Amino acid sequence: MLLQAKNITKKFPIKGGFFGRTVGHVHALNDVSLTVESGKTVGLVGESGCGKTTLARIAMRLIDPTSGEINFDGKDITTLSERKLRPLRRGFQMIFQDPYSSLNPRMTVGQILTEPLQVHKIANGKKHREQVFGILDKVGLSPAAFHKYPHQFSGGQRQRIGIARALMLYPKLIIADEPVSALDVSVQAQIINLLEKLQNEMKLTYLFIAHDLKVVRHISQKIIVMYLGRIMEEIDSEDLSQARHPYTHALLSAVPIPDPNLKREKIILSGDPPSPINPPSGCVFHTRCPYAQQICKEKVPPLDEIKPNHRVACLLVDQVKPFSELKK
């Protein structure tokens, strides 16, 4: 396994008062564990505030967890110093949602793509150019892009530049945080196909974060559903229709399906997700769960394996049918 997160908890302190005392915590992640197998894609879904981006940033060692452990390629990197971490950083790169703000507008595409090679002191000037042209070709950009600036490209093209930058060091793992959500539908499909093509060609492993279940299911082998800093369900994407967690059901039911004849029972959750500053007791989902009972307020449900490769964090899982068997 290439990436392993073990029991990650992250609390962000909230400063307040005259002396900037810590007055509370944002419980961004609570005891989250996940593994990403080499060459596979794991999809992470959940709504804003569920902790998916925090988890990505911890996995990238951009921020430190409050507790827990991150293993990359068999090495514990949780507490490695920046100096020791640097050679390893080549192995994991990130793609961001907004290609507009993640590319330096004053640098040409050539400069943007050469920078990682310089930072990691790889090869020299001539070699750099060759490598840049090689990667530009891989992501479907013409060599003419080399001398252009990011603003001269459309949204989809810019995301290709973002992908090219992540690929410059031939990483093993790519963490993609909502890489297609800002793109138009017709362009979104191009980028998804490109990511899949690159995965085959370069033996990449993806941790793919998104809120669109259709996209996540398409690209991932395994789907992890998060809510308010915890994992609710982990399921093979082939089996998504067998999802058992009531929150996964709500997410599935909320996906607008492009078929006007489709009649389905909608599961509409009431209210908003609670604040992660003061998460509900017991199961964090109980305040919006249609199945909730007294016990859900008292006990935190463990993420139990109900079938091979299918884990659910729900105390009442025996009473909840798979999504496909809910009445239409």
Added chain:
Amino acid sequence: MQKLLDIQNLRVTFPIGGKEYPAVDGLSFHLNRGETLGIVGESGCGKTVTALSLLRLVESPGKIAEGKAIYYGDSPEGVDLLALSEEKMREVRGNKIAMIFQEPMTSLNPVFTVGDQIMEAIQLHQKVGKAEAQNRAIEVLKKVRIPDAERRINDYPHQMSGGMRQRVMIAMALSCQPDILIADEPSTALDVTIQAQILELIQDLIVEMKMSVLLITHDLGVVAQVCDRVMVMYAGMKVEEAPVRRLFHMPKHPYTIGLLQAIPPLFDEKGKELYSIKGTVPDLSHLPEGCRFSDRCPRVVEGCHSKVPLLKYVGEGQEVRCINY
């Protein structure tokens, strides 16, 4: 079917480098009373500009160069919204035709309570006192299912979640009981489960208030769920229009077909490559010759590059702008 709004040959232009380019080009469509018409397209296709033109809110340097928008709400002979005096237009805006926007945070004033803002809208258009305006504001907040409306009327926008703010925006739009609601990507900026709540609310209100709605969206899933009829736009032009079932089951324009196929299915078999439309949406100043979709179209033939194809009626309320039909 009674026509409520009839747009004829609308042309809206924006100057780029001293030349005028059409963001909306020769667009004609209508909205019937009590129906929900979806306007679908990608960024830059002119769907939002179309909506803004109906309210005459296109910001300079953009301008409405041509066209009519006949509104039949007040009289059987109708009035042309694009020719009304600014004073008369103010009576229409918000009162007869109301609009909700994608981003509820930026459309609400952060220094006034939501109650103040709804009451302002009511008192602007209707001769009622403060107490009555407040009652109506509470009533309309209840209508959009805001719990504890009597108390929440005193909240400031930042005290509310994104979903609640969008409800307030809808409440404000409904406060004067408009004939037509224009909703521009009303659920796009919201989380999935909140999006489902807002769509459900809009669907309920359409039935309850017998509203006529123009729903602007890029999401064909939303269209399938909410709309009666759909118009697909590309690069400022209507490329296809049809009743909703017809559009999804017999799409004709290669662009519509492409958009539908590019959506990954939620449950069907997977593992196949996604269908994608090659290239990107052209920008206004670099539109291809002839059919504007010709440089991306899988069914392109020689004639596509010579002139813009005409809209052709193909039966069952369906129109297509493509040389292949």
